[in-house]
Amino acid sequence: MQQSTPIIFDTGAKEVDTIPESAANSTPAAAESSPTAETLPTAFEETDAVAQSLRRARKNPAWMMYYESVIREEKWRKAMDAEIKAIKRNDTWELIDLPDKHKIIVTKHGTIRLLIALAAQNLWLIFQLDVKSAFLHGYLEEECPYEPTFFVKIGEDGRMLIACLYVDNLIFIGNNKGMFSDFKRSMMNEFEMSDLGKMHYFLGLEVVQSNDGIFVSQKKYVQNFLNKFKMQNCNPTNIPVEFGLKLTKAGSGKKMDNTFYKQIMGSLMYLNATRPDIMYIVSLVSRYMECPTEIHLLAAKRILRYLQGTKDFGIFYRKGEKVDLIGFTDSDYAGDQDGRKSTSGYVFMLGTEAVSWSSKKQTVVTLSCTEAEFVTATACVCQAIWLRRILKKL
Template sequence: MDVKSSFLNGVLEEEVYPYKHTLYIKFNSGGDILIVCLYVDDLIFTGNNPKLISEFREAMIRQFEMTDLGLMSYFLGIEVSQLEGEIFISQKKYVGDILKRFNMDKAKPILVPVEEKLKLTKNGTGDFVDATYFRKLVGSLRYLTSIRPDITYGVRLISRFMESPRQSHLQAAKIILRYIQGTQSDGIFYSKTNDSSLVGFTDSDWAGDMMQRKSTSGYAFYLGSGVFSWSSKKQQVVALSTTEAEYMAATSSARQALWSRRMLGFLQHKQDSPTKIF
């Protein structure tokens, strides 16, 4: 649903301190649940009871001037395709816009987002490049990582060099652009399944950061058929061995698993069995 004139629905007569509460959840004694996600003047909602959903829709239309856009197909740059028992999310249009904006829509596609054994340093190689241009490029790619875990590591890597980027850093960014050129339609597919166990995967490199010699941790968590949570982040301290780097990566993923289990329990989707992390 889309709220018309969202900033004109009331007169403020007192001092207001903004609070970014964007997720609302309603339960009832019968086990029904309604989830509403609000972003400025757009909102999406879902639940397990069609009657509860219908009542919410009608109440919002009575209270505010709103447009009912029907089944979600596009939200904040994310395209959503829904069929019976299946959901596919992607950002094909956004990818196309990025490629055109940075004149890479005719570039030759490649198969990987990061060259094997790529090592980037702060000094880099080649001349300095326009820092504003580079930051816009990295910022565009970072938004794409919201549903593209396959480029998260590469984008986080080039994000470390936005202060004084050189040709080698820009070249690494263009490699990612060439990769998404060949994977514009890629996204995340979710299908209805009876097995909705939380499962995680984790890994790390060792001393991959050539400046501080810090390692990078990564994890991805699946719930049923599709991945829903992932991260690639430089570790806070220097690992003295590969074992220590792996241990810190495993610890990071275990923290995420605990948070996810608590959240799933709150959403009435309690995980009864232990969470496996590979």
């Protein structure tokens, strides 16, 4: 049984560059680091054209565009018809307002990564079930302020089954094949479910399970992302951000289309699920979504150029490593050029692989570097408590 272990905090930890080629060894072209007056108009005229084409293509909402494309395929029509029939047959839901003081709770990506790391360490396979109808079966007779998404069952002789649920997707791991069979049989008898076998794709994460470990990435998502924003043929760069880059709300250059900019930011934020190497810069450039300028868009497009050269990057969880949970935290004192707020950052490692990370601007203005470190350490401790509670159940 996995035991919870002490958390080690290194508040003096320095940022480690995990990029294969050092920034010191790369000399960006002048157009990359400091665009000239001659190069800016061409680059941004092209960006405006892309934004305009996206707006023309998206006169309808995004979901409607995707619906119109898939409704032509028979396999998708059958899948939608099956789900609608299941919903009607079970009389499963009634639309209401969210009760006061209640929140919608879902599974975090951090929980998924932690389960993957545990599965790799204990040489367990990860299996997946898909629920045809994503709604509850039967009536609730009592108030339900939250919906559990993480379940642990411990049987005799140390047998264990761990299940994690996200809407209509369910993954489970454990150390006993008999419990697997009983669990799948009971779930498929109670609900209409499909057995997908070993997990390969979950919440946008591509999972490859091998004899050496488990590799998690978002390669397909990155390629679709670059294609969407016409960056599939861009020149790659070695690092996602210029060294010493400082951004402000005023920025420099003309104002850009904020809808186009928000689309880029939304896609980048979802990519943070497997790419801690871009967490800091994505957090930085996402602060300027309301009124982006040319300099902000240049910083965002540099991230896309970095992704062009690192599509295959992900996290590899090695099998058989019995290691401790270790946390590192640091802060950037008064790094925000507009409000003088600091940036908090932390990362938790289960062995040599990261399972949880964050980079966020602090909500208060601190008056000293020490105070900024305390604010950062507080956020890190909250995450540590959550991770330890999960491990304690195991």
